Amino acid sequence: MSSRSCSVQVFQTEAGRWSVKSDAPGANVVDYASQGDAIAAAVRMAMAEGALLTIHAAEDARSEIDFAGCCAPQGCLKVA
Incomplete structure (x- = not known):
């Protein structure tokens, strides 16, 4: 059982842009x-x-990836 603290969602807005929440x-x-x-x-x-x-895909299909307990190398999480 994961100890997930939150969730992140990607979805398309009505205006056709893509949002992260x-x-x-x-x-x-x-x-x-x-x-x-x-x-x-x-x-x-x-x-x-x-x-x-x-x-969430444009057709309202969805995919999930659980990153609970995942570690990434230090340099991988830089935000451009």
């Missing part, structure tokens, strides 16, 4: 111009928070 305290929704940029940012965020990452 975390339910961590104080987190804001951040918009990105492309799905790839949003997913890259969400993966870094989920790994840093040990979160469950859910990616």
Whole structure:
């Protein structure tokens, strides 16, 4: 059983942009111009928070990746 503290979601807005949302305290929704940029940012965020990452596709299908207990090398989590 994982000790997940939060979740991170990637979804497409009605305006066609891609957003990343975390339910961590104080987190804001951040918009990105492309799905790839949003997913890259969400993966870094989920790994840093040990979160469950859910990616909602444009067709409303979804994929989940659980980063609870995952460690990444120190240099991998730099935000551009």
